[in-house]
Amino acid sequence: MKHFNHNHGTSHQHFCLDSTTSSDSWRMFRIMSEFVDGFDTLSRVLQPGVTIYGSARTAEDHPSYRVTMDIAHGLAAHGYAIITGGGPGIMAAANRGAAEAGGLSIGLNIALPHEQEPNPYANMRLDFQYFFVRKVMFMKYSMAFICLPGGFGSLDELFESLTLIQTHRIRPFPIVLVGSEYWRGLLDWMRERMLGQGMIESEDFERIEVMDTPEEIVSYIRKTVVL
Numbered sequence: 482m483k484h485f486n487h488n489h490g491t492s493h494q495h496f497c498l499d500s501t502t503s504s505d506s507w508r509m510f511r512i513m514s515e516f517v518d519g520f521d522t523l524s525r526v527l528q529p530g531v532t533i534y535g536s537a538r539t540a541e542d543h544p545s546y547r548v549t550m551d552i553a554h555g556l557a558a559h560g561y562a563i564i565t566g567g568g569p570g571i572m573a574a575a576n577r578g579a580a581e582a583g584g585l586s587i588g589l590n591i592a593l594p595h596e597q598e599p600n601p602y603a604n605m606r607l608d609f610q611y612f613f614v615r616k617v618m619f620m621k622y623s624m625a626f627i628c629l630p631g632g633f634g635s636l637d638e639l640f641e642s643l644t645l646i647q648t649h650r651i652r653p654f655p656i657v658l659v660g661s662e663y664w665r666g667l668l669d670w671m672r673e674r675m676l677g678q679g680m681i682e683s684e685d686f687e688r689i690e691v692m693d694t695p696e697e698i699v700s701y702i703r704k705t706v707v708l
Contacts, residue, residue: 512614515611518607523587528561531564531624531627533549533565534634535570537570541574549629549659552578553575555578557580557583558584561584561706563586564589565588566591567590567599568590571631577600587604588602588603589619591608591609616638624706626638626654628657629659655705656688657692672686
């Protein structure tokens, strides 16, 4: 059985959202400053933004890395701003593809202990301490989401976007999963369990597009997200 340590030792200070302390009111100023910086910077971006996300662990020699570069390059060449989480792996590939196309390559980097140095390919960068502030920026300034194979973080962003669209908190926008083989098991489960048992509506499930090649993805985004 897994045991969880809730004491207030030295390791506890690494958590952004810990137990209530007298510093909570001061933390609000940091959160507010991240919102202000994000809104002020990203509101100046005039072209439609497309967020590309996926695993930070994807190596340069992995097929998904090249696919991501080609997607970002194709979109940036047609005038779309590319937005990522600013880190390594798929995020670096997307920023790299956009930068090599001469496009706007935005990295919204998150500060993590022992992890995630910002990649060198973003030509517009913002740093965040709080995941929820960063996710607001993704949602507010993206006209489409493209999700490559990834882990918990990618699923978190995917399902938050689906939830916000379902509950009419944000406008509907294209959501593309890249790699039919990778996503098949999850989609089959969603279709059988969530849709089959009435937990979601068919229109919720049908918001998700699954594609495999950069060419079809770029073509789809160009048709659905008008410059």
